[in-house]
Amino acid sequence: xxxxxxxxxxxxxIISLLLVAFVIAISYIGLNMYSRSIDVSIQGVNYQLGPExxxxxxxxxxxLKGKWSRxxxxxxxxxxxITFAHETIPVPKESLETTIRFDKNGYGLIIYTYFxxxxxxxxxxxxxTYGALFANADFSAVTFTKFRxxxxxxxxxxxxxxxxxxxxxxxxxxxxxxxxxISNELMQxxxxxxxxxxxxxxxx
Numbered sequence: 595x596x597x598x599x600x601x602x603x604x605x606x607x608i609i610s611l612l613l614v615a616f617v618i619a620i621s622y623i624g625l626n627m628y629s630r631s632i633d634v635s636i637q638g639v640n641y642q643l644g645p646e647x648x649x650x651x652x653x654x655x656x657x658l659k660g661k662w663s664r665x666x667x668x669x670x671x672x673x674x675x676i677t678f679a680h681e682t683i684p685v686p687k688e689s690l691e692t693t694i695r696f697d698k699n700g701y702g703l704i705i706y707t708y709f710x711x712x713x714x715x716x717x718x719x720x721x722x723t724y725g726a727l728f729a730n731a732d733f734s735a736v737t738f739t740k741f742r743x744x745x746x747x748x749x750x751x752x753x754x755x756x757x758x759x760x761x762x763x764x765x766x767x768x769x770x771x772x773x774x775x776i777s778n779e780l781m782q783x784x785x786x787x788x789x790x791x792x793x794x795x796x797x798x
Contacts, residue, residue: 629661632674632733638765639773640681640740643797644758651770654763655679658733660691670696672727676704678763685722694727699783702727704738723753728780737764737777757785757795774798 635657642650660674672694676683683690689708696702704724709717725740740761741753755761764773764780778785778797785795 629663633659636765638767
């Protein structure tokens, strides 16, 4: 009789633990998979890397509006618009919404796809790559690497960015020193990845 009672109590404990584990798992999935609305404006600065470009700095404000989510693996995704107060992204207004998928190191490539009319009947698909976004957990601090257009061997247009004299935005910041600190903090995993210049790069 006591053995049966003990087995019954043990069964109840096991079922209770399984239920608790199930609730925790569902809560975790819900918290991570559920899209969160975001609408933030961040005051920062545009600046250029390289000590010789220290005077190249301008105040700037960026607004991120949309939704972001996180996968079970912890990878984030942002879908929405990015608007700079003093800069116009050269794509049609109706195509300004973008989807950014961040990799494990926080690197999120900013790509816009749209259609360009050529003549009355011709419509060509186009892709514009603005740069890359790095952001902290709640998007209250961000930094952008801004790609520059370059001519390619086949005379078409390409884009590039490098850590020597690349164009940047970082905020919240009011000075180049503050902006550099934010950029290095948010890009730390990316800059220290072995695949990126040996993994010991620091923005200056």
